[in-house]
Amino acid sequence: MSKDQSSQPDTLSSADRSIIDSSVAAPVILFFGTSIFWLLFGSFFEVISAIKLVWPCFLDGCGILTYGRTSVVSINALAYGWATPAAIGIGLWLTARLCRVQLAKYKSLMAAGIVWNLGVFVGVAGLLIGDNTSITLLNFPAYSTHILLLSFLLIAVWAIVTFNQRQSGTLFVAQWFLVAGLFCFPWLYATANQLLVWNPIQASAQPAIAAWYEGGFFNLWLAPMGLAAAFYLIPKTIGRPVNSQHLSLIGFWSLLLFGAWSGTNRLIGGPLPAWIVSVGVAAGVLMIIPALAIALNLHFTLEGHYAPVSWSPALRFTVTGVSMLVFTWIFTAINSLPAVNSVTNFSEITRGLHLLGHYGFFSMTAFGAIYYILPRLTGKEWPSSALISWHFWLATSGVLLGVCVLLLGGLIQGFALQDIGLTFRSSIEFVTPFRFVAALAAVLILAANLAFALLFAGLHWAILRPGTAPALIAAREENTQEPVAV
Amino acid sequence: MNKLPLLFTGLFLTFGSAWVGLVVYPVANLGKMQPLPDEETNGYFPPTVSGLAIVGQKVYAANGCMECHTQQVRPDPLATDIAKQLGKRQTVARDEIREHTPFLGQYRIGQDLSNFGTRETDPSAIHRHLYAPKSVSDWSNMPSYSYLYENRKIVGQPSAHALQGLTGAFAPKPGYEIVPTQQAEALVAYLLSLNQNYPLPESPEPTAK
Numbered sequence: 001m002s003k004d005q006s007s008q009p010d011t012l013s014s015a016d017r018s019i020i021d022s023s024v025a026a027p028v029i030l031f032f033g034t035s036i037f038w039l040l041f042g043s044f045f046e047v048i049s050a051i052k053l054v055w056p057c058f059l060d061g062c063g064i065l066t067y068g069r070t071s072v073v074s075i076n077a078l079a080y081g082w083a084t085p086a087a088i089g090i091g092l093w094l095t096a097r098l099c100r101v102q103l104a105k106y107k108s109l110m111a112a113g114i115v116w117n118l119g120v121f122v123g124v125a126g127l128l129i130g131d132n133t134s135i136t137l138l139n140f141p142a143y144s145t146h147i148l149l150l151s152f153l154l155i156a157v158w159a160i161v162t163f164n165q166r167q168s169g170t171l172f173v174a175q176w177f178l179v180a181g182l183f184c185f186p187w188l189y190a191t192a193n194q195l196l197v198w199n200p201i202q203a204s205a206q207p208a209i210a211a212w213y214e215g216g217f218f219n220l221w222l223a224p225m226g227l228a229a230a231f232y233l234i235p236k237t238i239g240r241p242v243n244s245q246h247l248s249l250i251g252f253w254s255l256l257l258f259g260a261w262s263g264t265n266r267l268i269g270g271p272l273p274a275w276i277v278s279v280g281v282a283a284g285v286l287m288i289i290p291a292l293a294i295a296l297n298l299h300f301t302l303e304g305h306y307a308p309v310s311w312s313p314a315l316r317f318t319v320t321g322v323s324m325l326v327f328t329w330i331f332t333a334i335n336s337l338p339a340v341n342s343v344t345n346f347s348e349i350t351r352g353l354h355l356l357g358h359y360g361f362f363s364m365t366a367f368g369a370i371y372y373i374l375p376r377l378t379g380k381e382w383p384s385s386a387l388i389s390w391h392f393w394l395a396t397s398g399v400l401l402g403v404c405v406l407l408l409g410g411l412i413q414g415f416a417l418q419d420i421g422l423t424f425r426s427s428i429e430f431v432t433p434f435r436f437v438a439a440l441a442a443v444l445i446l447a448a449n450l451a452f453a454l455l456f457a458g459l460h461w462a463i464l465r466p467g468t469a470p471a472l473i474a475a476r477e478e479n480t481q482e483p484v485a486v
Numbered sequence: 487m488n489k490l491p492l493l494f495t496g497l498f499l500t501f502g503s504a505w506v507g508l509v510v511y512p513v514a515n516l517g518k519m520q521p522l523p524d525e526e527t528n529g530y531f532p533p534t535v536s537g538l539a540i541v542g543q544k545v546y547a548a549n550g551c552m553e554c555h556t557q558q559v560r561p562d563p564l565a566t567d568i569a570k571q572l573g574k575r576q577t578v579a580r581d582e583i584r585e586h587t588p589f590l591g592q593y594r595i596g597q598d599l600s601n602f603g604t605r606e607t608d609p610s611a612i613h614r615h616l617y618a619p620k621s622v623s624d625w626s627n628m629p630s631y632s633y634l635y636e637n638r639k640i641v642g643q644p645s646a647h648a649l650q651g652l653t654g655a656f657a658p659k660p661g662y663e664i665v666p667t668q669q670a671e672a673l674v675a676y677l678l679s680l681n682q683n684y685p686l687p688e689s690p691e692p693t694a695k
Contacts, residue, residue, distance in 0.1 A: 068550020
């Protein structure tokens with residue numbers, strides 16, 4: 001283990017680092033900028049959908065804005081417009097930095113970024129006019145998913161070329177997650193689209209594949225990409241190596257194995273062979289293992305060095321995001337138990353866990369990474385630390401409020417749906433107050449995203465007075481010994 | 487674990503194992519399922535659905551009905567779906583073979599629809615429900631699909647397809663009528679076809695204990 005460098009942050013000089021950073025600046029900024037647009041777009045549609053759930057008469061009787069369309073537009077715009085390009089942007093930057101390669105040819109990446117956004121635009125427009133495949137997270141019509149896959153293949157080719165040119169022999173933990181995400185996503189996306197959207201197979205075989213994709217999209221794409229950022233940023237900002245090589249190995253491989261098998265735990269009692277559901281239940285419960293291994297590993301890394309979490313935006317968002325990931329997997333494990341699932345399935349709990357995973361974990365971690373990356377790419381500082389603070393508290397309170405009411409409301413709704421003595425009407429009446437608060441939470445999240453978009457715009461076009469010093473969101477403590485990269 | 491080949495081998499094995507189990511296996515087995523012949527009527531289980539109902543599946547998908555309605559009856563004793571009369575037996579893979587996409591759904595924001603065609607057999611009642619859900623039950627949180635209907639002036643004879651029985655605020659103005667578009671007709675045909683009340687050996691009806 002003495003030669004193992006995989007838990008050490010890189011040891012480049014800052015001059016080398018800035019040369020590498022500036023070589024990826026244009027495509028990474030393109031991916032981040034467009035993803036922030038779709039973030040606003042998706043969370044705006046989420047607010048519309050959340051209001052419609054409470055007041056069905058809101059914007060009623062209009063085909064384009066019926067609930068069934070606004071809610072899928074919101075989920076898909078957030079998944080493919082925001083989360084995926086943000087993950088790609090983080091991936092590009094981390095690849096260049098950790099492989100210590102500067103990029104001569106980034107035009108193919110720019111093309112990929114533009115083509116990707118074209119695909120998302122076509123897909124969202126398709127959903128609004130009613131070309132919905134009605135498969136969760138694969139709602140985009142076939143003509144847009146061809147475009148998306150083409151764009152991703154351009155990126156994958158670039159990533160493989162860069163990994164082959166890499167200057168550093170060892171693979172840092174963050175790179176394991178990076179390779180895993182970039183390896184799994186095209187396989188997942190191409191398989192699922194081919195079998196469910198382009199040339200659909202007989203419907204009796206589709207539920208298993210749809211569930212496999214939906215689980216894989218989070219556990220094998222968003223989770224590894226978010227964790228790649230976390231396993232780079234956390235050691236880097238506090239200047240300490242990742243605590244335990246063994247915990248890293250356990251966390252990584254258990255995530256890959258159980259994550260790959262855990263999709264079908266959402267079809268308990270569904271029209272599938274019993275063994276497929278049982279494997280999904282077992283894998284879903286075993287997700288406790290990566291949750292604990294990753295949480296403990298990062299906690300031991302941070303132990304005694306938690307102070308920078310209070311002033312570094314990157315660290316604060318990342319640590320919040322990873323802790324929400326741990327809760328996502330623990331709640332998912334509980335929700336995978338058949339006795340629990342028979343009550344909670346089909347209730348708002350499903351929506352609550354989606355919010356916790358996709359926004360609470362992935363978006364928060366991506367925010368943290370973008371707070372770290374963009375000043376280094378552009379050489380400019382974030383314009384307002386107060387606004388960063390607003391962003392953090394609005395996003396955190398929005399997620400926590402939303403998840404709490406959806407889990408509690410979902411539990412009550414689930415018991416009402418299950419109880420033979422209660423009518424269906426009761427389940428709606430019990431859950432409506434919770435949906436009202438969930439709509440407020442959606443508004444908080446939209447406000448948080450607006451603050452973030454404003455910061456991004458301020459950094460770029462100097463709308464706000466550009467910052468001259470790193471934006472710290474709290475006074476830095478004088479007595480800390482280690483140098484901290486903000 | 488510092489070598490790329492080692493990493494790729496591990497990824498290939500972990501990810502590939504689930505791919506074989508959850509993708510290749512269903513394609514090779516469940517994907518080749520056939521309907522069962524019914525000797526009494528020379529028909530099949532599940533029965534063939536009409537062309538209009540197949541068009542209706544697309545309307546169902548286009549408007550995101552699946553965002554609020556499930557179409558799966560879970561078995562006893564796991565769930566109380568059968569006791570709540572959502573269906574007489576568990577939904578199984580063979581029930582899906584006529585569909586283009588199985589609309590299993592994730593949320594019961596609205597009622598389960600697996601056997602909607604057995605609960606509601608009157609097309610004009612379904613049209614009224616789609617056009618103005620609150621005219622059927624005032625507590626309903628279903629959106630109105632009035633955009634699938636044409637509100638037009640009566641010229642000459644009133645249309646035979648026009649919606650009947652709309653009262654109060656939901657009724658058309660005098661001299662006007664509400665006529666379903668082809669999409670609405672197809673959607674109703676699809677909803678009427680939702681019926682799993684046929685026997686399948688792999689999904690016996692639970693007997694009273």
